[in-house]
Amino acid sequence: xxxxxxxxxxxxxxxxxxxxxxxxxxxxxxxxxxxxxxxxxxxxxxxxxxxxxxxxxxxxxxxxxxxxxxxxxxxxxxxxxxxxxxxxxxxxxxxxxxxxxxxxxxxxxxxxxxxxxxxxxxxxxxxxxxxxxxxxxxxxxxxxxxxxxxxxxxxxxxxxxxxxxxxxxxxxxxxxxxxxxxxxxxxxxxxxxxxxxxxxxxxxxxxxxxxxxxxxxxxxxxxxxxxxxxxxxxxxxxxxxxxxxxxxxxxxxxxxxxxxxxxxxxxxxxxxxxxxxxxxxxxxxxxxxxxxxxxxxxxxxxxxxxxxxxxxxxxxxxxxxxxxxxxxxxxxxxxxxxxxxxxxxxxxxxxxxxxx
Ligand code: SF4
Numbered sequence: 250x251x252x253x254x255x256x257x258x259x260x261x262x263x264x265x266x267x268x269x270x271x272x273x274x275x276x277x278x279x280x281x282x283x284x285x286x287x288x289x290x291x292x293x294x295x296x297x298x299x300x301x302x303x304x305x306x307x308x309x310x311x312x313x314x315x316x317x318x319x320x321x322x323x324x325x326x327x328x329x330x331x332x333x334x335x336x337x338x339x340x341x342x343x344x345x346x347x348x349x350x351x352x353x354x355x356x357x358x359x360x361x362x363x364x365x366x367x368x369x370x371x372x373x374x375x376x377x378x379x380x381x382x383x384x385x386x387x388x389x390x391x392x393x394x395x396x397x398x399x400x401x402x403x404x405x406x407x408x409x410x411x412x413x414x415x416x417x418x419x420x421x422x423x424x425x426x427x428x429x430x431x432x433x434x435x436x437x438x439x440x441x442x443x444x445x446x447x448x449x450x451x452x453x454x455x456x457x458x459x460x461x462x463x464x465x466x467x468x469x470x471x472x473x474x475x476x477x478x479x480x481x482x483x484x485x486x487x488x489x490x491x492x493x494x495x496x497x498x499x500x501x502x503x504x505x506x507x508x509x510x511x512x513x514x515x516x517x518x519x520x521x522x523x524x525x526x527x528x529x530x531x532x533x534x535x536x537x538x539x540x541x542x543x544x545x546x547x548x549x550x551x552x553x554x555x556x557x558x559x560x561x562x563x564x565x566x567x568x569x570x571x572x573x574x575x576x577x578x579x580x581x582x583x584x585x586x587x588x589x590x591x592x593x594x595x596x597x598x599x600x601x602x603x604x605x
Contacts, residue, residue, distance in 0.1 A: 254382035255284065255310035256389065259427045260434070266309075272302050278433055280306065285434030288393055315340075315386055318597070320394075327583030330390060331597060334359070334383065338376065341412060341594045342387040344394065345582045350405030350441075353391045355384050357422060358413025363447045365468070365481045367512060369548045373594075375413065381424035388429060388437075407437055410445040410466070412594065416452035426461055439463045445510065450487050453495035457502050465499060466508040466541070467492065471518050472526035480518065489530070500537045512543045513562060515555035524565045528572035539575040542566060546581075 258266065264277035276299060283295040292298075292307040315332040318339060322328050326346030331339055343354040360375040361368070388404060395402045407429065409415045415422045422444065429437050445466040446453065456465065469489075471477035477484040496507055511527070513519040531538055542565060545556050557565075562578060569576040 252309055252311045254314045254380065254386065255306065255312055256314075256382035256385040256428065257380050257424070258310075258382075259424060260431050267302065267305075270302075270305050272299065272305075276302050281431070281433050284312070285389075285431070288389060288396060290393075313386070314383060315390070317390065321583070323583035323585050325582060325585075328391070328394065329583060330387075330394075331594060332387065332390065339594050339597055340379070340383075340387070342391060343411065343583070344391045344404070347406070347580075351395070351402060352406035352408055352441075353388050353404050354408045354411045355387045355425075356411035356413055357384055357409060357415045357418045361413050362417065363414050363481070363483050365447065365470075365483075367480065367514060367545060367548075367551050367554050369550055369594075375417075378418040378421060379413070381421040381428065384421065384425040385428050388435065392435070404435070404437065406441040408443045408445065408466075410443070414447050414449065415444050416446045416449040416456070419452055419455065423459065423461065426463060430463075443508065445508075447481060447483050448487050448492045449483075450491050450495035453492075453499055457499045460503070464505060464508070466510055467496060468512075469509045469527075470512050472523050472530050476518055476523075480514070493530075497534070500534065507538050509538050509540045510543060511540055512545055513557040513565065514545050515557045515561075517554065519557040519561055519565055521564065521568055524568035525572070528569055528574050531574055535573050535575070539577060540569055541577050541579055543579045544581065 260277065260281055263280065264274055267277050268274070279298050280295060280302070283289050283298065289295060290312045292303050292312070295303055315334050318331045318333040320328060320330050328344040330342045332342060333339055338359045340356045340359060342356060345352050345354065357379055358375050359377050359379065360373040362375045388407065392404050395404070409422065426442065429435055430439055430442070439462040442463040443466050444463055445468060447468045468481070469477070470480050474484060474488045477489060500507060527540065542562060544562055545554055547554065547556055566576055566578060
């Protein structure tokens with residue numbers, strides 16, 4: 250029998266589903282706790298849940314819909330997982346250790362259609378969206394990995410910055426956030442969750458109006474349209490002016506700060522004049538945005554791009570700082586493993602293509 254992933258269900262959805270079968274709300278709470286607090290992978294293990302309820306659940310749902318294909322662990326505590334989905338597709342998830350806690354970076358699509366010119370993931374076009382349950386399960390797998398170590402550690406932060414454009418899979422993103430934030434389950438605080446978009450302006454308006462109470466990051470990567478279109482072809486359809494108009498709407502309505510992601514590509518967008526132009530572009534929004542500089546991790550597929558030297562990163566940082574712009578440099582994670590986003594997955598896909 251074909252079953253659905255139970256992680257595709259929101260708490261309200263599960264409660265309703267059980268109520269339709271004559272089970273009361275308290276049973277949904279218990280099932281939810283078994284799933285997200287005890288993190289069981291077997292309905293039969295749900296002690297205290299009425300046997301009729303367990304039977305119904307087991308008939309309609311499954312708990313695991315992906316398996317771990319491989320895993321890379323870095324000396325700095327970063328763990329990169331490659332998961333095989335039920336349909337054979339591969340996705341990547343990263344667990345990172347920070348001073349402030351443990352974060353997971355999730356993937357939202359199989360491949361990506363945005364086609365940023367520096368990205369290993371963008372080379373492999375999107376073949377499908379992930380279901381909300383498949384996004385939830387990535388967090389569960391990372392959490393179970395931590396559980397297995399027996400140190401009582403818990404995922405405290407989430408970044409939706411893995412493969413895919415989350416706003417191109419918007420409904421499932423919203424469902425995923427609902428599950429992951431639920432107080433009776435993993436209860437990850439909205440202020441610890443960041444969703445990153447390449448700049449789908451229309452969806453920024455929707456995201457604002459939906460008031461999901463999570464943070465927003467926008468991949469900017471260039472201070473003007475000419476350069477941004479070269480780096481990110483999406484800029485042709487959604488130029489900076491349109492993007493910033495949507496961002497201003499978000500800033501005004503939510504009063505939350507926005508992170509502007511800026512990947513530094515050697516001699517492409519990392520010069521002093523680019524930093525000055527960026528400060529000018531940000532203009533009066535200085536107190537409302539933070540620029541996050543990301544030193545580029547070179548990948549074989551994009552030999553046109555090199556890594557910006559450390560002193561150039563510092564100069565870029567200093568120029569922005571002097572201009573009164575709030576700026577940070579993203580700490581690197583997993584430099585001794587396949588650190589670039591999508592690198593592990595694309596390597597495996599190539600390997601499988603050769604083998605076939
Ligand atoms: S950087 Fe993100 S949005 Fe751009 S191609 Fe890669 S996965 Fe897609």
